[in-house]
Structure formats: structure tokens, C-alpha cells
Amino acid sequence: MPQDIVLEIPFPARINPHTEAVLVRHMEWLKAAGFLSSDENIERYLTWRLVELAGRFYPDALEDDLVLGAQGQAFFFFFDDLFDSHLGESPAAAYRICYEMAALARQSPDSTWIKPSFPLARLWLDHWCRAQEGMSAAWRERAARHWEDFFLSYVTEAANRKSGALLGTDQYLKLRRLAIATEGVLDTAERCGRFEAPPEIHQSMSILEIRDITAEVVVLANDLHSLEKDQVNGELNNAILLLRSERSYSQDEAVREVRDMVHKRIARFQQLGHEIYRLCDDFALSAEQRAGTRRFLEVNRACMRGNYDWGRTTDRYSKVGIQHVKRSPRIEDTVAHTTERRPENIRLHTRQVAPAAVGSNPRSRGSRVGGNSVSGAKPTG
Template identity: 40%
Template sequence: MPQATDFFIPVVPRISPDVPQARRGTLSWVRERQLLPDETSLDRFASWDLAELAGRVSPRAVGEDLRTAADVQSFFFLFDDLFDTPIGDHPGRARVVCDEFTAVMHHLRPVPTASPPALLHAWADLWSRQTAGMSRAWRTRAAEVWETYFAGHVTEARHRLSRRLLGSQEYVLLRRQVVGADPTLIQCERAGHREIPDAVFHSTVFRTMRELTGDVAFLVNDVQSVEKEERKGELNNLVLIVERERACPRVTAIEAICDMVRQRIHHFSALEGELDSLCDRLALPAGECAHVEDFVADAMWACMRGNYDWGRRTRRYAAR
């Protein structure tokens, strides 16, 4: 079963001790904000256990920090599923929806014309909670990351409308936008109450490490979710794309993606070894260098490993 595929991610699994409390809290948040239509939908949502995902991605977060992280993960999946409705087949409608969510970050309060009002209002609540206590520079950077994420769904809608089969390289570029790794890492900064220095964040080394983190997440995700997506009639999943491009059986396609993960992990590890010299070149204080090192361990590695461990357990990717 693809969901049980083994990937080698060479760090020890970790999880926050406050996941049970976050689990109860985020389910209450979803129910109180009426983000799902009925209890059956809520039960299905609960089986995905997104609080566990948050607790694995931010293993040192506790209390309200983990609650916010869990609510952000809930938003990711509910927002993504919005584009499995007719909105996702109409780029114009998708653009209006994404513009409405983007406007919230710029302190605008648009009257929803295409977005579900409950989800838009939930996003306003989340954005306020995420940015509380963070610097203006961080808020600007976070808004840019989220805007890129939202815009990716418009591009995805154009591909759905055309029914065009993507090649592997084009697909990778699209998935980097919509997998949500960059917004997750931004949230990890918030959950850990530490901001990555802008000079580091925008450096080639760190930018590549962020990209590799997202690649590992979506490569693993595509393998774990292929049966679910195939059942939905989805055409653009990397397992399916590799099968088409190489005219190979599924087991061979999955082996090829496992090799892609290994290559990216190797590249990430090599770049991690360059961080000390990067901090030296930027003349960063020792405390800021320590923040960067902690972030790599507690956010980047945790994101790759945590996404994998959660994906093996969640009912989100169950074939039935």
C-alpha cells in the first residue's frame, strides 16, 4: 500500500506533548466557526488528526502556540479542499477567492463574493493570531509567502480546466507553490517565537533548504495519497506522471520518487553543513546563529520527518 511506503529521513521522530489538548481545541474551533456542514464531516475531519501533524512539525510548541499551529494546518486542508469543488475548475472564480484571502492580510475586510464566509473569517482570526507579537519585517515576509501559496491555487485551477497532463518538471514547480511548506515554516517561526534573520532567510543556501524541505514533503505526500487521488480522478500526481513518462509499473514509479527524496535529503544535509560559514560571513551574533541552527532541527527536519510519520497514520490518505 503506497501510504505505508518507507522513506529514509534520518532524524528521530518527535512530537509535542500537548497534542491531545490541541486536538480538542482545534476540533472545537472548526465546530464553533461552522467550517464543516455536519457532524459526519467533522468526524471525517477528526480522523485526519491534523493536531498530530502540527505537533510533529512543531515538536517544541505547546499550549496556545501549538493550538494556533493546529488551526493553521486545519485551514490548509479545508482551503485546499475548497478547490475540489467547482471553484477549482474555474480560474476566474479561484482568483477572486484567493484575492479575498490575500486582502485579509492587508487589513482589508472584503465582503465575501466567492469565498465561503466562515472560512474567510476563520482565516482573519488565524492571521491575527499568527502575526501577534511578530515584527513588521516578519509580517511582510509572511504575507508574501501566503500570497504565493494562494496564487498557486489559481494556476492549479487553470491546469484543471485545460485537463492538460503536466510533465514532471512543470508539476514540481506547481507543487512547490501549493504544498504549503513555506507557510508551514513561517508558522514554525511563530510557534517557536524566533524570527530567522532576513539576511539568512533570503540567502541562496537557506532558500534552497526551504525548497528542499517542501520537495520532500510533497514527494512523500504524492506517494502516500496516490490511491486517494486516483480514486477522485486526479491526473496530476507525481506517481501517475512518472508512470506515464516512463511507461513503468507503479512500484517502479514509487522507487523513483523514493530516490528523489534520498537525493534531496543528501543535498539538504550538505547545505546544513554550510550554515556556520554563512553565519560567519553575515557576521551574525551567536544568539542569532543558534536560532538558525535550532530552526533547522525543530522546523525543517521536523517538517520533513513529521509530515512523513503523520502521513503513514492519517485517514486523510486512506484508499477508502
């Protein structure tokens, strides 16, 4: 099983001590909110171990903050699974839903111009409002941009899937590191940890590269762990499968190449970590700002290692998960039913929003990736 493949990720394996308590609260919330109603779907969801994943991503969070982190993980996976349907191959349908989500991310907290039109959007908006509490304007702007990029990436993926072209490995990683939601995980880690790295550090090339490395390590580990699930689901956009097609590798050769890619990125991450401490001197940062910078490096390490440890144990990618995929690629419950209305019938409450409000940022995925001739990478997870 690809889940057994060993990667050398030399960071400590950690998990939040509140994980079990948060699991109880998390499941009560999901059932009360109507997102899981049948025993079969509750059982399937539990096999994914998403609260454990949150516990690994946010090992130092207080219990209430870990509840927020677990809520975010539920959203990521539920939203991703929406596109295991006609949405995943319909650019127009994907745009209607993703534009709404991106517009919500850009809307000011006290505005009601844009209203969520389906339950999963309301779940996310509650999460987003809570996530912003106590965070700086710089953090809110950065996190909103990352959410906007994440949502609009699904439109790019749907449009490119529709074209039927296969990605090259480099193109795949460029798109996938933007779509896998690692940026949101790292932003949430600051919120759950009740700290922020200073804005000047976040704008440095070293930190931008570190974030990209973290995302790519997560992508590549995820592709190893989910290989069999992807094959059963008919998903061709997986680094192992792309390497086999692009370079005529055997599966063993492709797996070795992906392992080497991970290890090279980890080595580069370690090198950049030392450069960050030099930047702290260059910017004459205070002791508090330096502590925030150190903690941000730690959450990147926790993200890479936590995703790897979780990926080896979750049943989302195991034989159990593969059997679920054979029956249905997603949980057929309230989350899925919300989009069974054809999305062209969804009316977004966006008439009072200027067209430039969404996708106008030069770093947004819509402007950086949408025009490239690449096909759609698989969604997260």
C-alpha cells in the first residue's frame, strides 16, 4: 500500500492533547448542523480522522481554538468532495459556486451584500468570521487573498479538466500547491496559536518560498498516500501517474522520484530556515516579532509532518476508503445535496459588488493560473 511508503521528514511527530475532547464536540456540531445524518456517513467521516489531522496541524492550540481548526478541516474536505460530481467538469457551474465563496472572503465582516446561498457556504462564513477575531488587518487581508485563491482554483481545475489535456509535472505542482489549501492551514495555525509572524517577514522571498515548499511536500505526500484511491476514482492527476506518463517510468521508479522530490524540498526548507533568522536581524525585529517568526517556521514543520503522519493512518486512502469510493466518491448527505440543484439555478447576491472585488489581486490564482494551458489537477484530499 502506498500509505506504507516512508518519507524522511525530520520534524517531530506531534498531536494536540485536546484532540479527543475536540472530536466529541466536533461530531456533536456536525450532527446538530445537519451535515452528517446517517450512521453510515458518520462512520465514514470518522474513518477520515480529520480531527486528528487538525490536532497534528495545530499541536499547541487551546481546546476552543482547536475546535475552530477542526471546523476548517471539515470544510476543506466537504468542499473538495462537492467537485466529485458534475461540478468538477463544468466550469460555469463551478464558477457560480466559487465566485460566491470568493466574494464572501472579500466582503467586509459587517456587510450583508453577499449572502451564502447553500449550507456549506454558511458553515464556511461562520468559520471565517470566527477566524478573524483578534487578528491584525494584515493577517485578514493575507488570509482573504489565500481563501479567494483557493476557491477560484476550482474554476481553473474545472475548466482545464473540461479541455481533457494532461498536466506536465511542473505545471501540476504549480497549480496543485495553490489548490491544496495549505495556505489556509498556515493562516489558521497563526489564529489557533494566537500569534502572528510580522508582515515584513511574510512578504520576504524566503517565507514565500517556504510556504511553497510546505505546500509541495504536502501535495507529494498526499499523492503517494492517495494513489490507489485516485486510480479507483479515475483521477489521473497524481504526481506518480503523471511521472509515469511523462517519463515512461514504472510505478516503482515514479514513487522513488517523488520521494526524492520531497527530500530535496525538505533540505531546501532547512536552508531557508537559517536565512529567516538573518532576516530578523535585517528587519531589526523585536523579541515578540522574532518569537512569532520562529513559531511560523514551526507551524510549517507541523503541517508537513502532520500531513504525512495522518496520511499513513487515515482510512480515506486505505482499503476501507477505497471501498467507500467504489460505492460513492463522496459522502452523500446534506453537503452533497446542497448542490444537487443545478448550479446554474443558484442566484448569487452579488449585484452590489463591483466586478473588481474578486480576482483583482495580482497574486490571486485566477490571474496567475487561470490563463495557463494546464489541465485540472485533482482537488485536495
